[in-house]
Structures are given as C-alpha cells and as structure tokens.
Amino acid sequence: MRFGEEHGELRTAVRLLLSRYEGAAAWEPLTRQIGVAGLAVPEEYGGAGCGPIEVHVVMEELGRALSPVPYLGSAVLATQALLAAGDTELLPALADGRTTGALAWAESGAWRPEAVRARAVRDAGGWRITGVKDHVLDGADADVLLVVARTEAGLALFHVPAGAGGVSREAHTTMDLTRPQATLRFDGAGARALTADGDRVLAHVRDLACTALAAEQAGAAERCLELTVAHVRDRVQFGRPIGSFQAVKHRLADAFVRVESARSAALGASWAAAEGSPDLSRYAAVAKSACSEAFSAVAGDMIQLHGGIGITWEHDAHRYFKRAHGSAQLLGSPAGHRDRIAEVLVGPCGAGAQRRA
Template structure:
C-alpha cells in the first residue's frame, strides 16, 4: 500500500494552497461567517470551473475527473488549513459519495453531473438527535399513489439551509432507505431571517429549513422539517444501510484530513509566535516549557498525517478495511487537532483569546469537528468492536 504523496498530488496541493490563500484570507472567512448562506457563490463557481474540485472524485462518465480518496483528502486538508467557507464537504464528501455508493445508475446519471460542474449544492441528512449512528434513524417514508413522501425531522444537516438537493435517510417497511429531495429554500428560517439563496432546481412542498446556532460559524448546520415532502427513492428500498455506512466512513476520513490541515496551521502559528515574542530579553521559544509544547504538537500533527494517509490509501486500495482505518483516523485526528489548537492559544497567551486573532477560529473548528460525525469516544468504541476487543 503506497503511503507517499506523488509529484502530481503535490502539484495539486500547491495549486490549492495558492488559490485558497487568495480566496479565503482571514478577513473573508470572518465576512462569510456572518453571512446567511455561509459561502461566496463566485468562489464556488471558480472552484468548479478553474480547479474542477467539485468533480474531483466523480467518475468521468458523469462529468468528473475520476480521482480517488487520496486526492480528495489533499483538497480537504488544504481547505482545513484555510478554514474555507463553502458547501464542499456536504456536496462532494457526503452527497456525491452516497450517490456513487448507491449503485443507482439512473440517479447517478441525473444528479452527479450537476454536482461535478458546481451547479448543484447537495447534502446528506441522517441525524435526528445527538447520536450519529444509523441505528438512531427513526424518520419514516411512505409510499402513496403519487410516489414516496417523507415525514419527520433531521438535524445537524451540513449546509442544509442552501442545498438544492437533499439526500435523506428514512425507514420504510423494508428497512433503511435513501431518498432524494429537490430543494426549495423559500420556507426556510434562520436567525437572520429568510435565507437569500435561489434554489437551482425543483421545489419541495412541506420542507422547512431552520439555521441552527453553532460554535463554529465557518460551518453552517440546519434543522430540516419534512411534512409529506415528495421524494425519489435512490437505490433499492431497504438497501441504504451499507451505502450510508460507507459514506460515513469516507466522511470520517475526509474530516480527519480537514483536522490535519487545521492542526498544522495551529502548530505553525504557535512556532512563529514563539520566535518573535520576547520575554526577559529572549524569544519565548527559547524556554524549555515552550519547546516541549511545540515538540508535542509536532508529534501530534505528524501522527495525524500518518493516520490520514493510511485511511485514504485504504479507501482506494482495500475498502474492506476502511471502517477500521476511518474510525482510527477520526478518533486520533479529532484529539490531535483539539490539543494542538488549544496549545496554540496557550502559547499565544492573551492575544490568542481575542476576536482579532485567528487562533480562536481554529480552536472553535477543532472543537466542533471533534464532535461532528461522532466524538472520539464513539469512534474508539466502534474501533474496538471492529477489531474484536
């Protein structure tokens, strides 16, 4: 199994770093944090047209580039470094992965091209409470003379307030199933009022979206309420559990890559500050306590990098072992990012707690992503079960 990064992948990383440095500086991140939609449409379009990021992991037959998880984690790591505010994770990592795993060729032909060219913002809705496992899904779907309809509530839906396409996990008489709902934002509510986003396609009577208050304002979450909402079955009735399980494993690896990127920046900020901040006539980096903290952060970051590379390679080459690699990566990288972001603030001292400094943005992202898709304890328990402990 190859764990080294190729020259082509490094070229991709370089192009992404330059692009995000230009499009996602701290001032822009703060502006988008305060906006209702949480992203800049012009940059989203450039991501698709200039870099092809939305179609990176979509098969060529559906308008994508056909790359694997190795390339996807490079994109996500760089996004984590720059705290990019965009519905990329929801659209590409969650929705596009679920569609591909469904093996529904008709749905893939109809829905993936829009994701690949950046004209469709999509998401996946499965959580209904604080539990992230599929066993907690109780929302129901019923078949009528006019087709399937959905009733119930989903919460913590990434970018659910602006998605043109919502994939929904719901129970039917045959078990857990996956459905597609065309978006309609006109009934949505948020803390700032109606979300000013024009849906790109379709409508869904009975769908109400409410933006949720969040710790990390760089990542928007929503509650979706369904009242007899028309839906399209994706895949086979009762066949969604393996589809969603695979999707959540890929999501865990992708989030771990994001966490790695943020942890690296937190380390870099701390080291740079330790070089320039003087106390008692010398840089604070010269004190043993600061050296030890930075060294420990470095070990955490490099160990996280190994976990991400291993998980990405496993996803591409040995998918049968992906659940183990994904659980390990998410558990370790969650703690590594939180530890590194917290230590960075401590090294910065009082300035690290101020609104003007970026350190607190990474700390909030670290804490929120630590809980997203399940806390480290959830993934450690899952890992123990998978390896028979």
C-alpha cells in the first residue's frame, strides 16, 4: 500500500491552501482550485472520477488542520449516498462545490439503521416525512437534504428540498466548534424517493464514511504528535529540554506507535474500499475503532506534555482534544464498531452489543 506521485501532489496542494485560508474560507479555493467536492464523483457528472485513496489524502490533511469545511458531510456522506442510491440528478451540483449536501440519518445519537424512527408515508401529493434527525453534519446550512426514513416496506432514502414546508433546522453549539452539527425536524415535509433499498445504501455509506473519518483521525493524531515533539524539544526544565527525560521519551514512543498503527488501519480500509473488497465492512470497523482510540490517546498526551499551556484557550491542544472526543462518537463508538467486527467473525454478540453500534 503506497501512495503515488499524484497523491503527494494532491497532499501538497491541499496543505498549502489550508495554510493560506483559515476556517470555512478554505472551502471555496479547495473546490475551485483542486476540485475536492467532486473528487469521488464520476467524470460524467462533473467530478474528477477519483476514489477512496484520494479522499483519504484529503481527509488526512483536513484532520491535520482541524478544518471546518463541509467535506465529510457533503463530499462523502451525501455524495456517496446518492451514488449508492443510483440517483445522479443532484451529483453535478454537489461536485461543483457551490452546493453542499447533508445526510440526515442519526436519531437519538444512534447511527444504527434499526434505530431510525422517522416515517415516510405516501399520499396523493407524493411522499411525506415526519421525524427528528440529530447530529446532522452541516445540516443547518446545507442546500441538499437527504433523509433516511422508514416506510411500510423498510428503510428508504429521500431528497427533501431545503426550503420545503415542514422542515425546521436548529444549529447546535457543540463541544467541537470545528464540526458544525444540527437537529432537523420534519413535519409532513414533501420528499422525493431516491431508493427503497435503504439498508444496503446505509451499510455502504457507513463503511465509506468510517473509512474517510479514520483517515481524518489519523492525520489529526499525527499532527498532535508533531506539535508535541516540537514542544518538548524547546521546553527547558532543570537546565535541559524535557524531551530528554526518559519518562517523556516513553510517552512519545507510545504515541508514535499509536499514530503509525492508526495510519496503517486507516490506509488499509481505504485500499479495501478502492479495490471493492467484500471485507470492507470489517476493515472500516477496525479503522474507525483503532483511529478513534489512537487520536483520543495522543490528543490527551499532547495536553499533558504541554503542561499548563495545553489547557489554555490560546493553544490548539484543546481543539484537537475536542475533535478527538467528538469524532470518536461520530458514526458509532469504538465499542460499537468492535461489536460489528465480532459479529462478522463469531456471529451476533447479543442485544447489548447491538445497542452500542
């Protein structure tokens, strides 16, 4: 598993733009100059026709910078949901980047398909959706809303116009301010059905989203380690850099192993996705679990080894720690994904395990 020259060029370009533009202001140059919004969209729909490896590179760099751009919510979750559903009408607009999408899936903090309670019923005017969705990435500002709802036949995916009647959106002040989330409420909102095969679509989207999120976590963990190593080289106590103390060296060695293990797990999942491996679900679950825990551990070490400055508002350490905590629960907890792995290997783990996924 090796990156090619073109991947290095993509990484350099993304990192350069993220260093020039702060926060959400980076989205426009990223989409105009590099085309990240349509990176995984087929060329016939206005995209670049790339795949999971290129998405992996972009997500690593976004993680390093803790960028708040809507890449995961729009270019991964929403775009992959449309591709899996086989509905291409909205793809050109999302690939352009001027339009962003959001996938309204989770309910009561759960990302399990069986936890979906939103209902879709058909009447003379078409489909109507009623329900509440939470943890919708960039849901307050997205132009395209894709909603998972339950019909009499099972789970299905719908497109609800953002300005439709019966739709209300509430942005939340989350602990991680770099990842905007919202609660969406639907009260008989008109919708267009995209596919009735919701279970298959969600399973595929979850695997690809977990793979992309793991890459982001690995990139952020690597940046935490870099910043920490630089600090312990410069910080002097008792006449010597604190990085020369054996206890600090041990902590850094452990952090290095965690980062490298996380990068391997994330890259393994991305390669499995690129090759269309039938074991993608297992690779994705391993990557999401391993990278979540590695990022959380390394971000915690970063705060501790920075000492007092690590808990100040002015330093970035707290921002990485908050992103680590939030991303660990996004798309399912590490324990929930380990339950998924166990189900593949040894069968169902029981009702208790099911509730954690």
